[in-house]
Amino acid sequence: MVWLRYPPKPKPGDRVAVVSPSAGLPGLFPHVYELGLRRLREGFGLEPVEYPTTRVMGADPRDRARDLTAAFADPTVTAVLATVGGDDLITVTPHVDDAVLRANPKPYFGYSDNTNVLNHLHRLGVVAYHGGSVLVHLGRPGAPHPLTVDSLRAALFTSGWYELTPAAEYGDQPNDWRDPATLGYEPVMFPGTGWRWQGPSTVVQGRTWGGNLEILHWLMATDRIPSAAELAGAVLIIETSEELPSATEVFRMLRNMGERGLLAGFPAVLVGRAKAWEFDRPHTMEQRREFADAQRDAVTRALAAYHSDAVVVFDVDLGHTDPQLIVPYGGEVRVDAVDRRISVRY
Incomplete structure (x- = not known):
């Protein structure tokens, strides 16, 4: 297993970097972005620090990497928050100054396309945080979801175990x-369905790795992920995006992970609740249920072929649905299939 260290935590009153290494959507939706910044200041007591590409769509990958490096290099900045995801961060991380990131570890918060940065920090030996978005979560219409706020606050400011x-x-x-x-009004919400457990009744504790499944597949194609030996014993976290990959795609991506020898090494897998609606695919509730069922079946089939004894927990709120729980990336997690509880160490 890769040796990883938790970076020092910020405290209220600190300056934190707000960066857009994936996409400069704050420039297109300033009303959402400014709301997120205000809540960061008023709700968390943190002072956001912007960089030249934070509000720029289509910025050169080298410029985005320069901003990311600068955020870690600045001694007055104590954490780094991604504004949102995107689809080309894979072109940015090769230009980041690894020596700076390794010498100045800081908590990095992001998900989706930010899986590129989370995985990159993991390879540098730094624990990061899967989740949190200035636009999506802090800029949530109506108000930030209480579950998201509580999880994000704990991840930002505390270092103990969190259930x-x-x-x-x-x-x-x-x-x-x-x-x-x-x-001015909150998004549509539905009654929770709880977690779905599968596999042996045991307790697994380990370090997390994973992220957005589509991005992990890209990272495998560019050979930028740790080896199966380095990840053996880790708890896999996976979630899918607003692109709504089909069950067939999900199965094939996981099958490829299995063929690489990865799935056999994960004693537990946390699967994010499947996002099943998007503006160009306004599914009915029945279609959403069918989509989510098919995706769970795809995960089950892949694990049956490569690691049938893994503990699997479906519908954990760690991905593209609302609310979102923050999960340490490379940090510790305890998956208790006996009492059906999940705890993470922030």
Whole structure:
């Protein structure tokens, strides 16, 4: 297993970097972004620090990497938060100054395309945090979800164990950022369904690795992930994006991980609740249920072929649905299939 260290934590009143290594969407949706910044200041007591590409769409990957490096290099900045995801961060990480990141470890928060940075920090031996987005979560219409806020606050400011909680309500149908008026009311939510457990009744404790499944597949193609030997004993976390990959795609991506020897080494797998609605695919509730069922079946089939004894927990709120729980990336997690509890060490 890769040796990893937790970076020092920020405290209220500190300056934190707000960066857009994936996409400069704050420039397109300033009303959402400014709301997120205000909540970061007022709700968390942190002072955001922007960089030249934070609000720039289509910025050169080298410029985005320069900003990311600068955020870690600045001694007055104590954490780094990604504004949002995107689809080309894989072109940015090769230009980051690894020596700077390794010498100045800081908590990095991001998900989706930010899996590139989370995995990159993991390879440098630094624990990061899967989750949190200035636009999506701090800029959530109506108000940030209480479960997200509690998890994010604990991940930012504390270092002990934190028990994750199944959401009493969830949503995957966001309001339209193009209409500023939609910030005035909360998105559609549905009754929570709890977690779904599968596999042996045992307790697994280990370090996490994974992230967005589509991005992990890209990282495998570019040979930028740790080896199967380095990841043996880790707890895999996976979630899928708003691109709504089909069950067939999900199975094939996991099958490829299995053929690489990865799946056999994960004693437990946490699977994020599947996002099943998007503006160009406004599924009915029945279609959403069918989509989510098919995705769970795809994960089950892949694990049956490569690691049938793994503990699997489905519908954990750690991905593209609302609310979102923060999970340390490379940090410790305890998956208790006896009492059906999940705890993480922030």
